[in-house]
Amino acid sequence: MYPDRPLSEAFERISSRRSVKAMDLQEPGPDTEALNSILDSALRVPDHGKLGPWRLVVFQHEDRADFGHLLAARWQVLNPDANEAQIRFEQNRFMRAPTVIAVISERQAGHKIPEWEQILSAGAVCQNLLVAASLAGFAAQWLTEWYTYDEYIQSLFKIGDHEDIAGFVYLGSANKKPDERARPDNQTRIQRWQQPG
Numbered sequence: 001m002y003p004d005r006p007l008s009e010a011f012e013r014i015s016s017r018r019s020v021k022a023m024d025l026q027e028p029g030p031d032t033e034a035l036n037s038i039l040d041s042a043l044r045v046p047d048h049g050k051l052g053p054w055r056l057v058v059f060q061h062e063d064r065a066d067f068g069h070l071l072a073a074r075w076q077v078l079n080p081d082a083n084e085a086q087i088r089f090e091q092n093r094f095m096r097a098p099t100v101i102a103v104i105s106e107r108q109a110g111h112k113i114p115e116w117e118q119i120l121s122a123g124a125v126c127q128n129l130l131v132a133a134s135l136a137g138f139a140a141q142w143l144t145e146w147y148t149y150d151e152y153i154q155s156l157f158k159i160g161d162h163e164d165i166a167g168f169v170y171l172g173s174a175n176k177k178p179d180e181r182a183r184p185d186n187q188t189r190i191q192r193w194q195q196p197g
């Protein structure tokens with residue numbers, strides 16, 4: 001039998017998983033071993049055609065401040081009237097969490113596997129990161145914010161014609177479990193198949 005048994009604790013964790021706002025994330029983040037396990041689990045996604053249509057960029061330690069300088073500089077170009085507080089916020093954006101992971105959807109164009117399916121696989125990586133982080137005892141949030149869609153920032157990630165940034169997953173610890181969030185009513189989203197005629 002596969003799987004051999006239900007894992008009720010993991011099921012409960014996933015059933016109650018909540019994102020934690022990046023600004024509420026704090027140390028400790030995952031150490032190297034925990035991070036590698038989270039990344040390995042996250043990349044274990046459905047991937048039609050075995051294309052591996054994604055790549056990840058990890059920010060830790062001083063990488064976050066280094067990238068923050070680039071964000072702040074770009075913000076000032078886009079917003080010449082930006083005030084000190086806004087510039088400082090951009091500089092510290094990646095400092096909100098101990099680890100930030102950029103997930104990039106990297107498609108093969110003209111492949112028999114439609115690009116849409118390749119994009120979905122990258123989305124699955126992001127979700128798997130959230131779930132793996134949660135099962136490893138960490139909190140996380142998947143964000144896009146302005147820099148995901150900014151041409152200059154994309155160029156820093158060498159985003160090509162058939163690539164997009166799926167988002168940035170912020171990882172760390174949280175003081176407390178966040179309150180429940182209003183959710184769509186499942187009854188309105190799930191229905192039994194109705195055979196036509």
Ligand SMILES: Cc1cc2nc3c(=O)[nH]c(=O)nc-3n(C[C@H](O)[C@H](O)[C@H](O)COP(=O)(O)O)c2cc1C
Pocket residue numbers: 017018019020141142143144145146166167181
């Ligand atoms: C692709 C994507 C991008 C997102 N970008 C943002 C964002 O830029 N800012 C934000 O506040 N929430 C963003 N969210 C929402 C949060 O990640 C998350 O859904 C929300 O905080 C509640 O999450 P939960 O239902 O997992 O608790 C995004 C979600 C997705 C799927």
